[in-house]
Amino acid sequence: MKLQPMLGAAAMSCAIALCAAPASAHHSFAAEWDATRCRDFTGTLTKVDWQNPHPYFYVDVKDEKGKVEGWSFQAYSPVTLRRNGTDRQVFLDNVNKSVWVRGCLSKTGKPNAAAAGTLKFADGVLRQVGQIQD
Amino acid sequence: MRTFHVCIIRLLTVARRPVARVSHRCSARPWFFVLGSWSVLWSTVPGPRSGQCHGRGKAADPRSQDSRRPGTKDGPRTKDQGRTKYQVPWTKDGSYTETKTALKPALYVVVAFTTGSVLAAGQAATGQATQPQKYEITVMPPGGPTPRLADGHPDFTGQWFPNGAGQGVSGRFGVDPAAVRQFDPKLTPEERPAFQPWALEKIKSMTPTELELSKSSVNCMPRGVPAIWLQNPYTTFIVHKPGLMAQLYEVLNNWRIIRLDGRPLPKQPEPFFHGNSSARWEGDTLVVDSIGFDERTYIQPNGWFHSEDLHVTERYTRPSMNYLIVEITVDDPKVLQKPWKSAPRRWTLGNGEIYEFYCTNNKELEELEKLRQQELQGK
Numbered sequence: 001m002k003l004q005p006m007l008g009a010a011a012m013s014c015a016i017a018l019c020a021a022p023a024s025a026h027h028s029f030a031a032e033w034d035a036t037r038c039r040d041f042t043g044t045l046t047k048v049d050w051q052n053p054h055p056y057f058y059v060d061v062k063d064e065k066g067k068v069e070g071w072s073f074q075a076y077s078p079v080t081l082r083r084n085g086t087d088r089q090v091f092l093d094n095v096n097k098s099v100w101v102r103g104c105l106s107k108t109g110k111p112n113a114a115a116a117g118t119l120k121f122a123d124g125v126l127r128q129v130g131q132i133q134d
Numbered sequence: 135m136r137t138f139h140v141c142i143i144r145l146l147t148v149a150r151r152p153v154a155r156v157s158h159r160c161s162a163r164p165w166f167f168v169l170g171s172w173s174v175l176w177s178t179v180p181g182p183r184s185g186q187c188h189g190r191g192k193a194a195d196p197r198s199q200d201s202r203r204p205g206t207k208d209g210p211r212t213k214d215q216g217r218t219k220y221q222v223p224w225t226k227d228g229s230y231t232e233t234k235t236a237l238k239p240a241l242y243v244v245v246a247f248t249t250g251s252v253l254a255a256g257q258a259a260t261g262q263a264t265q266p267q268k269y270e271i272t273v274m275p276p277g278g279p280t281p282r283l284a285d286g287h288p289d290f291t292g293q294w295f296p297n298g299a300g301q302g303v304s305g306r307f308g309v310d311p312a313a314v315r316q317f318d319p320k321l322t323p324e325e326r327p328a329f330q331p332w333a334l335e336k337i338k339s340m341t342p343t344e345l346e347l348s349k350s351s352v353n354c355m356p357r358g359v360p361a362i363w364l365q366n367p368y369t370t371f372i373v374h375k376p377g378l379m380a381q382l383y384e385v386l387n388n389w390r391i392i393r394l395d396g397r398p399l400p401k402q403p404e405p406f407f408h409g410n411s412s413a414r415w416e417g418d419t420l421v422v423d424s425i426g427f428d429e430r431t432y433i434q435p436n437g438w439f440h441s442e443d444l445h446v447t448e449r450y451t452r453p454s455m456n457y458l459i460v461e462i463t464v465d466d467p468k469v470l471q472k473p474w475k476s477a478p479r480r481w482t483l484g485n486g487e488i489y490e491f492y493c494t495n496n497k498e499l500e501e502l503e504k505l506r507q508q509e510l511q512g513k
Contacts, residue, residue, distance in 0.1 A: 031346035032501055051495040053354065074497075076305050079368060079384065079489045083302035108504045128305045 029104075033115040035133035038104040041071060041114070045099045045121075048091040053077050057091055057116075059099055073103055073116040075129040086127045094121040104133050270308035273298040274482045277456030280418070283376055288418050288452040290374040293488065294481035296366060300456060301484050304367055317477040324477035327438060333469045337437035343506040349435040352502065354493035356388055358407035358431030359424055360446045360462040364476065365435050371488055372458075379413070379420070384488050392422055399425055407431055409446060420450040433464055441468035456483045 029035070043061035054074045062068050081087060099121055103114035117132040281289040297303050299313040317324065329337065340348070350357045350365075357366055362383055371382040379392045390408040394415075403410040403426025410426040424446045432439055447463040462476040 031342055031352075032498060032505070049495075052491055053351075053493045053496055054498070056497075077491070079491055080302065080304045082489060083486070084304070084306040106501065108501050108508075110501065126307075128307065130305070 029115065029131040029133065032107055033104045033133075034107045035104055038102065038117070038134050041073075041101040041103060043068075043071070043099065045091070045094050045097060046070070047095065048088065050078060050088045050091070055081065055088075055091075059101060069112055071112045071114060073101055073114050073130075075116050081129060084128060086129055090121070090127075097122050102132075102134075103130075268308075269310040269313070271299050271301065271303060271306065271313055272310045273313045274300045274456045276454035277483065278454060280452050280454060283374065285376045287376075287415060287420075290372045290379060290420070290450060290452055290458060292458070292483045293369055293371045293485060294458050295369050295484045296479070296481055298480060298482055300482040301486060302367075302369065316479040316481075319477070322477040325474065327433075327464070327474045328471040329438075330469055330471055333439070336439070340437050341506065341509040343502050343509055345437050347499070347502055347506065348432055348437060348439075350432065351435065352496075352498055354386070354496050355430055356386055356407040357383075358428060359390070359409050359411075360448065360464065360476075361431060361433060361435075362388075362390075362408075363448065363460045363462055363479065364433065368491065369484065369486070369488055370481070382488070384491055387490060387492055394420070399423060405429065405442075409444075418451060420448075422448040422450070424448070439469065440464075440466050443468055457481070458483070 041059060041061050043059040046058045046060055048057040049055060054076070055078055056072050056074055059071050059073065060068050061071050075081060076084075078088070099119055101114075101116050101119045103116045106113045106115075116130045117134075118126055118128050118130075120126055281291075283289045295301055295303075296316055297314050298316075299309065303309045303314050312318075346352055350361065356362075362370070362381075362385075366383070366385055368384040370384065373380040373382070377394050379394060381390045381392070383389060392411050392413055394413045396414060397412060399412045400410050405426055405428045407428045407430075409424035411422050411424040413420060413422045415421070425444070427440060427442075427444050427446075429440075429442065443466055445465040447465070449461040449463075451459045453459060458481040459478045460476075460481065461478045463473055464470065464475075465473040
C-alpha cells in the first residue's frame with residue numbers, strides 16, 4: 001500500500017527534524033540562505049576548503065541531461081564538524097567519490113552556492129553538516 | 135473494521151508478553167492514524183511491547199523478557215526503565231539535586247493524538263516495535279562533590295561545555311534534548327530584558343541583515359562579557375588557582391584573566407571587550423563585577439546593545455564535580471529600565487580537545503553586505 005512508505009517517510013522526516021532542533025547554529029541561517037529553496041544534489045566531491053568559520057566543499061553535480069556544474073557548499077564550523085564525527089579526514093577520504101547533499105540556496109542569488117544541511121558519502125551514513133531547514 | 139478490532143484486542147492482551155507473530159494486516163490501513171495514536175498511548179505504559187501492529191510480524195526478542203515493568207512485582211525500578219524523564223535541575227542557591235519528573239498523562243493524550251499516528255505509522259512502515267527513545271548523549275550525572283583548592287574555595291578548573299552533555303552537541307543526532315539546553319525555562323525561567331523605549335526603537339529599526347551583521351558570531355569580533363557566557367556554543371577551559379582565574383575560550387582563540395586578589399574596579403576604565411573586573415567570594419560563589427566595555431559588544435544576538443555605563447555581574451558556582459553554573463546580571467540604566475538577570479546557566483565538564491578557531495576566512499560578510507544593500511534600496 002502506498003500509504004505506508006509515505007507515512008514512513010513523514011515519520012522519518014519528523015524524527016530528523018526533532019533531532020535537528022537542538023542543533024541550531026550560533027547565527028541565523030535565514031539571514032543568508034533561503035529555506036524555501038532547498039533541494040537534493042547528487043554528484044562527485046571534488047575538493048574541500050577546511051577553514052574557519054565555515055568550511056566549503058565542492059561537488060560536481062550532474063543534471064538530468066548529463067550537464068555537469070560545480071557547486072560550493074557551506075558547512076558548520078570545523079569545530080562542530082569534528083565533534084559530530086565528520087572531520088576533515090572524512091571529507092578527504094571521499095574526494096572523487098559520489099556524494100548526496102541536501103542544501104538550500106543563497107538569498108543573494110549567488111550562483112551554484114548553497115548551505116549544506118545533511119549529506120551522505122558512499123558509506124550511506126546520514127551526516128548533519130549544517131542547519132537542517134526542511 | 136473487524137481487523138481494527140482484532141488489532142486493538144491484540145494490543146491490549148498481548149502487549150505485555152512475547153508473541154510469535156502478529157498479522158501484518160494490522161498495518162497500513164486508513165484507520166491506522168487512530169490505531170497509531172492508541173499504540174503510542176499504550177506505549178506510555180512501561181513494559182515490553184512486542185505485540186504491536188508493526189507490519190511484518192516477527193518473533194519477539196527473548197531479551198524483552200528481562201525488561202519487565204518497573205516498579206512492580208515483576209522487577210525493581212531502574213533508572214532506564216519506564217517513562218520517567220531524568221533531569222538535572224540546578225537551584226538558584228547553587229545547590230544540586232537530581233530529581234525525576236514524571237510526564238503527565240494529559241500531556242500524552244495531546245502529544246499522542248497529534249504526533250502518535252505519524253510516528254506509529256513510521257514504525258509500522260519500518261517494521262520496528264515501539265521502544266523508549268534511546269539517546270547516545272544524555273544529561274551528565276553530578277559526578278561527585280565539588281573539588282576545592284588549597285584555600286578551601288571551589289575549584290572551577292575544567293573544560294566546560296555550554297549544555298548538560300559534557301561535550302559538543304551541535305549538529306549531532308541522538309542527543310537528549312534535555313542535555314542540549316543550558317537551563318530549563320520551566321524550572322528557572324529567564325526574564326526578558328526591559329528596554330528603555332528609545333533602545334527598543336533602535337533595536338526594532340534594525341533590518342534582518344543589520345541584525346545578523348551585528349552578531350559577533352557573524353562579524354568575527356570577540357563576543358566579550360557577558361556574551362561569552364550567553365551566546366557561545368563552544369567550549370571554555372578554565373584554569374583556576376588561588377588568586378587567579380584564566381578563562382580560555384575556544385571561539386576565536388580568546389582568553390581572559392580575572393584576578394581574585396580583591397583589587398578594586400578602576401575609576402577610569404579603558405573600554406575592553408571583556409571589561410575591567412573585580413572579584414570577591416560570597417561563600418562558595420565567586421562574584422565578578424565588571425565595567426568599561428568596548429561599545430561594539432552585544433549582550434545577546436538579538437540586537438541588545440549596551441551603553442558606556444554597562445555593569446556586568448557574573449556569579450560562578452560549582453555545585454558538583456560535573457557542573458559549573460554561571461548567572462549573569464546586566465545593569466545598564468541607559469538601555470534597560472531595570473537590571474536583567476539571566477537564568478542560572480549550566481556548563482558541564484568535558485575532557486575533549488580544544489581546537490584552534492581563528493575566524494580568518496569569513497565569506498559571509500560579503501554576502502550579507504549585498505543583502506543589506508538590497509534592503510536599503512527597498513526602504
